[in-house]
Amino acid sequence: MTACARITCLVLLLVTIVPSMLFSQNDYLRVTAPGNRQLRLAIALPTPSAGSQDPKMAGEISDLLAFDLDMTGIFQVVPQGVPDADLVLKTSYSASAEKLILEYRLVEVQTGREVVAKRYSAARQDLRRTGHTFADDIVFSMTGERSCFTSKLAFVSTATGNKEIYLMDWDGFNVRRLTSNGSINLNPDFSPSGRELIYTSYKRGNPDLYRRELFTGSEARISSSSGINITGAYAPDGNRIALAMSKDGNSEIYLISKEGKQLARLTRNPAIDLSPAWSPDGRYIAFVSDRLGKPQLFVMDADGSTPRRLTTSGAYNVSPRWSPKGDKIAYCRQYGARFQIHLINPDGSEDRQVTFDGSNEHPRWSPDGRFIVFSSKRGGAEALYVMRADGSAQTKISRTGSAQSHPAWSTRF
Numbered sequence: 452m453t454a455c456a457r458i459t460c461l462v463l464l465l466v467t468i469v470p471s472m473l474f475s476q477n478d479y480l481r482v483t484a485p486g487n488r489q490l491r492l493a494i495a496l497p498t499p500s501a502g503s504q505d506p507k508m509a510g511e512i513s514d515l516l517a518f519d520l521d522m523t524g525i526f527q528v529v530p531q532g533v534p535d536a537d538l539v540l541k542t543s544y545s546a547s548a549e550k551l552i553l554e555y556r557l558v559e560v561q562t563g564r565e566v567v568a569k570r571y572s573a574a575r576q577d578l579r580r581t582g583h584t585f586a587d588d589i590v591f592s593m594t595g596e597r598s599c600f601t602s603k604l605a606f607v608s609t610a611t612g613n614k615e616i617y618l619m620d621w622d623g624f625n626v627r628r629l630t631s632n633g634s635i636n637l638n639p640d641f642s643p644s645g646r647e648l649i650y651t652s653y654k655r656g657n658p659d660l661y662r663r664e665l666f667t668g669s670e671a672r673i674s675s676s677s678g679i680n681i682t683g684a685y686a687p688d689g690n691r692i693a694l695a696m697s698k699d700g701n702s703e704i705y706l707i708s709k710e711g712k713q714l715a716r717l718t719r720n721p722a723i724d725l726s727p728a729w730s731p732d733g734r735y736i737a738f739v740s741d742r743l744g745k746p747q748l749f750v751m752d753a754d755g756s757t758p759r760r761l762t763t764s765g766a767y768n769v770s771p772r773w774s775p776k777g778d779k780i781a782y783c784r785q786y787g788a789r790f791q792i793h794l795i796n797p798d799g800s801e802d803r804q805v806t807f808d809g810s811n812e813h814p815r816w817s818p819d820g821r822f823i824v825f826s827s828k829r830g831g832a833e834a835l836y837v838m839r840a841d842g843s844a845q846t847k848i849s850r851t852g853s854a855q856s857h858p859a860w861s862t863r864f
Contacts, residue, residue, distance in 0.1 A: 489527040490537045492520060493560075497542035500554065505546065512542055512553075512582055518622050519586035519600050522846065523821065524839055525593055536560050540589075551575050555585040557592075567592045579624060599817040603861040604824060605629070605639040605648055606835060610853040616650055618665070621817070621824075621837070621860075623848035629663065638682055638857055642709075643689040645862035649673070651681045660694055662709060673711030682726045685709075686753075687733040693717065695725035704738055704755075717755030728771045728780070729753075730797070737761065737771040737780055737797075748782055750797065761799050773797075774816050774840070781814035781823055792825055794842075805842030816840075818862045824848075826856040 494517055497509040520540075521528045529536055541556045550572065557567045567588050571581040583600035590598040599621060608617045611628075614635045619626040630636050632654040639650040648663045660674035660683050674680040678697030685692055690709055695702045699716075702723045706715040718724040722742035729736055737750050740758075745766045751758040762768045767785035774780070780797060783790040789810035795802040809829025816823055817837075824837050827847075833856050834849035849855045 490525060491529050491533065491535060492526040493529050493531045493533055493536040493539045495531050495539055495541045497544055499545060500543040500552070501545040505544075508544065508546065508578065511578065512544070515579055515582040515622070516540060516542075516586055519583060519598075520589065522837070522839070522844055523590055523598065524844065525590070538566070546575060549575055551578055551581070553578075553581050553585075557589055579620065583620070583622075597819060597863065598821060599819045599860070599863065601863050602818055603645070604835070605641065605650075605859045605861070606826075606855050607637060607639070607857040608851075608853050608855045610851060616648070617855075621822075621848075623835070623850045626850075629665075629668075639859045640684050641859055641861040642685050643687055643862060647709075648859075649683045649685065649692060651683065660692075671711070673709070674707060684727050684729060686729050687731055693727035693729065693736055695727070704736070715755065717751065718758070719755075726770060728773050730773050731775055731777045735797070737773060739769050739771065748780070748795075761795065761797075762802065763799060764802060768793075770813055772815055775818055775820040779840070781816065783812050783814065792823070792842075794840075805838070806845070808845075811836075813857050815858050815860045817860050824858045824860055826858060 494513050497512045517528045520526045537560060539558050539560055541558060543554045545552045552572050554570045556565050558565055569585055569588060573581050580601060587598045587600045602621050603618055604621055605616060605618050607614050613633050615628055616630045616636045616639050617626055617628050632652060634652055634654040636650055636652045639648050641648055646665055648665060650661055651658050652661055657675065658679050658681055659672050660680040661670055662673050663670045674694060676696050676698035679695060679702060681695050683692050683694040691714065692707050692709055693704055696705050701721060702725050704717045704724050704727050705713060706717055707713050720742050722740050724738055724740045726739040727736045734753055735750050736753055737748055739746050740749050746769050748761040748768050748771050749758050750761050765784040769783050771780050771782045779794045782793055784793050790812045791804050792806040792811050792814045793802055793804050809827050811825050811827045814823050814825045821840055822837050823840060824835060826833050827836050832852060833854040834847055835855045835858055836845050836847050838845040
C-alpha cells in the first residue's frame with residue numbers, strides 16, 4: 452500500500468465515539484490550576500482491553516504522549532500516582548497482527564469528568580500517528596487551536612555518506628529517505644499543502660531547484676539557470692516560489708511559478724541577495740543581503756519594492772524565517788565561530804537571542820507557531836533540536852549519529 456493510500460485509510464478509520472468537550476484555556480485553568488501554573492498531568496500505563504499486556508507498545512504510547520504534551524508548556528508530566536495531579540490520561544488498546552483499536556481518555560482528577568475521550572481504529576504501523584492525533588486533540592481542548600504533532604520534518608542527513616533529503620515525524624521517529632542521488636541536496640521547503648517539497652540538488656552538476664511530490668515521488672527540475680538556484684521558498688498561495696539565482700551575474704532574488712516559469716526579478720543590487728522568507732499573508736519577503744558590507748536582514752514588499760533594513764545589530768545575520776502568525780522573524784547571528792538564533796519583530800524591535808549553547812542554525816517554525824526546529828552542533832555532530840517559541844525546552848530529536856541539518860517543517864499531514 453502506498454504512503455498516500457495508507458494515510459487515507461487511516462483518516463477514514465479514525466472513529467470518534469465521544470465528542471471533545473471544548474473549553475477555553477483560561478476557563479479550564481481557573482478550575483484546575485490557580486495562578487495559571489502548568490497543569491500536572493499523570494499518564495497512566497496503557498492497559499489492554501483484550502488479551503495480554505504488551506509492554507513495548509504501552510511504553511511507546513506513554514513516551515509519545517509525555518513528549519508531545521510536556522513540550523507544549525501547558526502541562527507538567529508527573530509520575531502516575533502523584534497525589535496532587537490535576538489530570539490523568541488513560542489509554543486502553545487491543546491489537547491484532549495488522550490492526551489496532553486505541554481508546555484515550557483525559558480525566559480531571561478532582562471531579563472525575565472526562566475532558567477529552569476518543570477511540571481510534573487504525574493499522575498497527577500507525578500507532579504513533581494515533582497518539583500524536585490524540586495529543587493534538589488535547590491541546591485543542593485546552594487552547595482552541597490545533598498543534599503540530601501530526602506534522603513532518605524534512606531535513607538533510609549524511610547517513611549514506613552524501614547529503615540526502617529525509618522525512619520524519621516531529622519527534623524524530625519514522626525516518627525515511629526521500630532522495631537517493633548520491634549528490635549534495637540542500638534547503639528543503641514544504642508547499643503550504645504539505646504535499647510537495649522543493650530543494651536544491653547538485654545531481655546534474657549545477658545547483659538546480661527541484662520540486663518533489665511526496666506521496667508519489669514524482670519530481671521535476673523547475674529552475675536550472677546557469678549558476679545558483681538556491682534557498683527556494685514557497686509563497687503562502689502555493690503557486691509561486693521565491694529563490695536566489697545568479698544567472699545575470701551576482702545572486703539576486705527572483706519569483707517563479709511552481710512549474711518553473713520566471714515571473715519577476717525582485718532585487719537589483721550589485722550585492723549578494725538570497726534566502727527569501729515570505730510573511731504569512733504573502734505581502735512581504737524578508738531576505739539576506741550584504742549590500743551594506745556584511746550580511747544583514749532586509750524586508751521588501753512582495754513585488755520587490757521598498758526594501759528596508761531589518762537588523763541593525765550584529766555584523767553577520769542570516770537565515771530569516773517568518774512565524775506563522777506574522778509577529779516574529781527567527782534568524783541566525785554569528786558570534787565568533789558560532790551562530791545563535793534570534794527572534795525579532797517585523798518592524799525591527801525586540802531583537803532577542805534565544806539559543807546560547809553551541810552553534811545553532813537554520814531555524815524553522817512549526818505550523819502552529821508554538822515551536823522552532825533548528826540544527827545545532829552543541830553535542831558534536833550536527834543534530835536537530837526543537838524548542839518552544841520562547842526558546843525554552845530545547846530538546847534533541849535526532850536519533851542517529853549522522854549529521855542532520857537544514858530542517859523544514861510541514862503543515863499537518
